[in-house]
Amino acid sequence: MTSFFQNVVSKPQFGPFVLLICEVAGFSACSPAFLSPGNVSNLLAFTPELGMMALAMTLLMVSGEFDLSVGSLFGFAPIVMWTLYNAHITPLEIGFLVALAVAVLIGFINGWMVTRLKIPSFLVTLGMLLVVRGTALYLTSGFPQRTWTADSPLTRLMVGEFTIGQFSIHASVLWWLLCGAVLGYVLTHSRAGNWIQAAGGNPDAARARGVRVPFTKILLFMLTAVIAAYAGITSSIRVSAANPNSGTQYELEIIAMVVIGGTALTGGRGTIIGTVIGVLLLRIMQNGIVLIGIPGLAYNIFIGAIILAMMALHSWLERRHRTGV
Amino acid sequence: METQGVETVFKPLGITYEVTEAKLDQAEIISRMSDYLTANRNRIQAIIGLGDLVTGSIKRVFNQVHIKPGDIPVIGWGNSTDTAQEVLDSYVNAAMWQDPQATSYLALSLAAMAASGIPPGFDITVGTLYEKDKAATYLKIMEGSGDK
Numbered sequence: 001m002t003s004f005f006q007n008v009v010s011k012p013q014f015g016p017f018v019l020l021i022c023e024v025a026g027f028s029a030c031s032p033a034f035l036s037p038g039n040v041s042n043l044l045a046f047t048p049e050l051g052m053m054a055l056a057m058t059l060l061m062v063s064g065e066f067d068l069s070v071g072s073l074f075g076f077a078p079i080v081m082w083t084l085y086n087a088h089i090t091p092l093e094i095g096f097l098v099a100l101a102v103a104v105l106i107g108f109i110n111g112w113m114v115t116r117l118k119i120p121s122f123l124v125t126l127g128m129l130l131v132v133r134g135t136a137l138y139l140t141s142g143f144p145q146r147t148w149t150a151d152s153p154l155t156r157l158m159v160g161e162f163t164i165g166q167f168s169i170h171a172s173v174l175w176w177l178l179c180g181a182v183l184g185y186v187l188t189h190s191r192a193g194n195w196i197q198a199a200g201g202n203p204d205a206a207r208a209r210g211v212r213v214p215f216t217k218i219l220l221f222m223l224t225a226v227i228a229a230y231a232g233i234t235s236s237i238r239v240s241a242a243n244p245n246s247g248t249q250y251e252l253e254i255i256a257m258v259v260i261g262g263t264a265l266t267g268g269r270g271t272i273i274g275t276v277i278g279v280l281l282l283r284i285m286q287n288g289i290v291l292i293g294i295p296g297l298a299y300n301i302f303i304g305a306i307i308l309a310m311m312a313l314h315s316w317l318e319r320r321h322r323t324g325v
Numbered sequence: 326m327e328t329q330g331v332e333t334v335f336k337p338l339g340i341t342y343e344v345t346e347a348k349l350d351q352a353e354i355i356s357r358m359s360d361y362l363t364a365n366r367n368r369i370q371a372i373i374g375l376g377d378l379v380t381g382s383i384k385r386v387f388n389q390v391h392i393k394p395g396d397i398p399v400i401g402w403g404n405s406t407d408t409a410q411e412v413l414d415s416y417v418n419a420a421m422w423q424d425p426q427a428t429s430y431l432a433l434s435l436a437a438m439a440a441s442g443i444p445p446g447f448d449i450t451v452g453t454l455y456e457k458d459k460a461a462t463y464l465k466i467m468e469g470s471g472d473k
Contacts, residue, residue, distance in 0.1 A: 031364065033363055033364060036363070038390055039360075039363045042356065042359040042360060042363060045355075045356065046352055046353070049352060075350075144405075166391065235351075235352040238352070239351045239352050239355055239385055241381075241407075243350065243351055243378070245349040246349075246350040246351065246352065247350060248348075248349055286356075287356075290360040290364055291363065291364040292364075293364065293365075295343065296343055296344060296345020296346055296361070297344060297345065297346055299345070299346060300346070
């Protein structure tokens with residue numbers, strides 16, 4: 001029993017998990033509406049869309065890279081799909097596949113430039129962010145795309161809503177959990193996971209042991225891009241809107257979620273369960289501070305300050321954990 | 326400017342209000358508005374949408390937090406098809422149509438007059454508040470089909 005407890009406590013995601021419990025308890029005590037079915041439904045509506053991107057970003061960051069273009073892809077992919085559909089060029093399903101294919105190509109270009117041209121991922125993906133966002137604005141002349149008339153099995157499959165009383169849940173929550181389970185398995189129980197961790201931990205040693213570091217990273221850039229596109233399309237179907245500005249600054253929020261969940265910015269270390277906890281920590285905080293009555297225009301001050309405080313607390317807990325206290 | 330305008334009208338009347346930021350992404354706008362309505366449902370007597378994306382999200386927010394159309398009076402910017410449709414569906418009581426061409430063309434005409442030494446000395450109204458009876462007109466204009 002003691003060894004089981006020590007095993008649980010020694011996990012890197014234990015610190016964020018304790019923070020999550022404290023956060024839920026604190027907000028529940030301060031606001032009776034926090035755990036109401038309506039509020040939990042609100043919370044779970046948007047969380048999977050950011051959460052999916054955070055899962056893919058975790059793998060990329062464990063490999064020692066990150067992608068700043070995910071937010072722009074989140075906005076761009078739905079624009080591609082709805083433009084094709086609204087202009088009667090393709091059915092919705094084909095438009096969906098074309099949007100994902102474009103995302104794969106963008107991810108490949110990111111990965112190729114980072115691994116072959118040896119340009120830091122910060123610069124490559126920052127440039128790609130501007131290219132993709134600019135293309136979305138140019139394609140739409142800055143106007144949102146209409147999505148009201150679309151009714152397809154695809155939309156129901158991606159974001160179909162189940163309602164029990166006041167509690168409602170979208171299918172995207174299930175896809176998020178499934179995506180987390182698959183990527184968690186890949187990261188911790190597969191050869192690909194070993195490659196990812198080796199590529200981020202010590203790339204030279206990994207290469208010497210036969211790990212195809214550039215190939216692994218290119219695949220991860222492609223995965224990150226395609227999941228960002230999928231998340232953006234999910235969001236656009238759910239809210240019936242495809243806006244070229246969608247996803248602005250999501251890249252930073254997602255990186256914050258991943259880091260809060262225990263993934264090292266320098267690569268080599270991170271877990272999917274930690275990221276899920278990080279996503280929940282940040283989303284619950286964003287929801288909770290509105291519920292407890294923080295003034296609307298002061299929202300960002302509190303979010304920024306709380307992220308800093310959480311990072312500091314997380315760092316302190318981890319140092320204690322490493323020293324065995 | 327908009328929040329200053331709200332203050333000049335509401336403050337003398339003793340009406341309390343809060344301005345809250347909603348961001349640019351519709352998913353995040355809906356999420357924040359839903360959170361705010363969940364937290365403050367009993368205190369909110371009316372909503373002013375300071376932006377097309379905000380006003381155009383009212384239907385989705387009300388549906389998400391189970392508020393019936395008309396339970397909370399809403400007015401706001403109305404230069405989007407979403408908002409015009411919401412006015413028709415009674416989610417929004419009235420919305421502001423600001424004609425884009427008139428706003429730019431007439432303002433430039435006024436500026437040209439001033440530049441050529443003719444002081445305008447008058448205002449030009451380039452928009453109007455529309456309600457349910459006129460919403461179809463503006464919806465058709467924004468859909469590009471005109472009111473014929």
